[in-house]
Amino acid sequence: MTIRHFKIFIAVVECGKMRRAAERLYISQPAVSQAIQELEEHYQVKLFERLSQKLAITEMGELLLPYARQAVELFENTEQVMKNAGEVSRIRLGTSVSVGTTFLNDLLDRYEEIYGNLDTSVIIHNTQTIESLIHSCRLDLGIVEGLVIDKDMKQIPLSEDELVLVAGRPHPLYHKEIITFEELQNEILISREEGSVKRNQFEQLLLERNISMQKKWTCTNSEAIKNAVEHGRGLAILSQMIIRKEVEEGTLKILQLEDIHVHRKIHLIYHKDKFLSKPLKQFIDLCSKLSLDLKNSIQDCTNNTATENDCDSINLVFSKKE
Numbered sequence: 001m002t003i004r005h006f007k008i009f010i011a012v013v014e015c016g017k018m019r020r021a022a023e024r025l026y027i028s029q030p031a032v033s034q035a036i037q038e039l040e041e042h043y044q045v046k047l048f049e050r051l052s053q054k055l056a057i058t059e060m061g062e063l064l065l066p067y068a069r070q071a072v073e074l075f076e077n078t079e080q081v082m083k084n085a086g087e088v089s090r091i092r093l094g095t096s097v098s099v100g101t102t103f104l105n106d107l108l109d110r111y112e113e114i115y116g117n118l119d120t121s122v123i124i125h126n127t128q129t130i131e132s133l134i135h136s137c138r139l140d141l142g143i144v145e146g147l148v149i150d151k152d153m154k155q156i157p158l159s160e161d162e163l164v165l166v167a168g169r170p171h172p173l174y175h176k177e178i179i180t181f182e183e184l185q186n187e188i189l190i191s192r193e194e195g196s197v198k199r200n201q202f203e204q205l206l207l208e209r210n211i212s213m214q215k216k217w218t219c220t221n222s223e224a225i226k227n228a229v230e231h232g233r234g235l236a237i238l239s240q241m242i243i244r245k246e247v248e249e250g251t252l253k254i255l256q257l258e259d260i261h262v263h264r265k266i267h268l269i270y271h272k273d274k275f276l277s278k279p280l281k282q283f284i285d286l287c288s289k290l291s292l293d294l295k296n297s298i299q300d301c302t303n304n305t306a307t308e309n310d311c312d313s314i315n316l317v318f319s320k321k322e
Contacts, residue, residue, distance in 0.1 A: 001042055003075045006068040008035040009047065013057055013065060039064075069137040074275055090119040091279055094133055094142040097222050098161060098239035099266065100124035104143070107287070115282050126192065134271055140280055142269045143287070145239065146201070156268040156284065158291040162240045163202040163262040165255045166247075170232030178256045181209045188234030189213040190225050202237045202262045226252065 011021035012032065022029040040047050045060035057065070080090065095104050100122070112118050123130070123139060130142040131150045145161045165184075167174045173183065184206065191203075206213065217234060219225045222242055229236045230251045246252035268287045270276075276284070 001039065003072060005035050005039050006072050008032055009039055009061075009064070009068055010072065012036060012048070012055065013061070016055060018055070066136060070273070073137040077275060077277060091283055092121045092123075092138070092140045094123045094125065094130035094139040094144075096127050096130060096142075096144040096146070097124055098145055098241050099143045101222065102241045107143075107290070110290070111283060111286055114286065115279070118279070131269070134269065134274075137271075140270065140274065141283065143266065144269060145266045146264045148267055148269055152272050153269045154272050154274075156288060156291075157265055158268055158287055159266045161264050161266055163237055163264060164240050164243070165202065165235055165237055165257055166229055166243060166252045167235050167255055168230040168232045168252060169250065171229075171235065173235070173255055174253050176255070178258065180258055181206070181211050184211050184213055184235070184257075187213050188217070189215050190217040190219065190228045190234045190236040191215045192219065192225070201264055205260070205262060 008021065008025065008027075008031075011024050012018055015021040015024060018032045018036070019029050022032045025032070036047060043060070043064070045064075046058050047061040047064065049056045049058055101124075104122070104124075108118060108120060123133065125133075127142075127144040127146050127148065130139065130144050131148065131153060133139040134142050135150055135152060143158065148155055173179055173187075176183075213235070217225075217228055219228070222238065225236050225238065226243065226246060228234065230246070235255070240254070243252055243254075247254060268284065270280075270284075274280075
């Protein structure tokens with residue numbers, strides 16, 4: 001088997017049809033069909049079921065897919081390292097929304113100050129999606145908050161975040177100093193997408209207390225959630241890192257819930273079998289060295305002991321050091 005066979009196999013899986021895979025790879029459809037047939041004959045398995053002119057990947061195909069992706073990635077990394085050694089570093093990075101909207105750019109700036117140019121591609125999504133993309137070799141590293149479920153992920157703790165319940169000025173609970181769980185019963189919750197909700201410790205806490213909130217809004221964008229809450233559409237559970245400005249301006253208020261605090265860890269994650277190139281090792285090392293400073297900076301912002309400029313983008317951590 002060759003890398004070409006694996007590339008064709010992956011393209012067929014992602015495109016769903018051999019014709020579309022052929023168009024993507026700029027080869028003929030018979031060449032695609034032949035490559036899949038050769039793979040099936042080599043491994044003595046069926047990789048696709050052909051039903052009503054549609055392809056459905058089989059269980060054996062699902063088994064082969066992550067290994068094919070790893071083989072292709074390792075080959076492409078080898079090609080890049082050998083052809084472009086010493087020129088431009090490359091990292092495919094995924095972050096959860098809170099991380100991507102707070103300190104990510106400062107971290108990348110800090111890397112480039114120390115190690116030089118960095119060719120970066122970034123995906124900002126929920127933790128579940130970032131885990132999945134790393135597992136399928138479509139991302140190298142992730143920086144995420146909350147629960148990391150995939151047991152194949154190596155985790156490096158960086159800092160800690162707090163989930164808080166917030167209300168906008170028009171909401172009746174905005175003016176209360178302390179609220180009880182019972183007061184949340186049947187309140188409208190502006191919620192994140194399903195992949196985020198399953199790992200949201202705050203929502204799990206509500207379930208444990210048998211508190212049911214109405215999820216009439218579901219958003220994938222934190223800014224959309226904040227905007228809806230500011231207009232009194234409902235309550236939301238958000239990272240304290242991303243609402244500091246709105247809290248200071250008074251458009252959002254953190255609701256104090258019976259002295260309950262829900263903290264979650266921020267981790268740098270990567271697959272345990274990942275080949276770590278020099279740029280990846282440098283990035284991981286930088287994150288590890290800055291983790292304590294990052295934790296202290298976020299805590300300062302939480303406690304309102306840092307300056308405004310420090311908290312705007314956690315510059316206290318990533319500002320250029322003499």
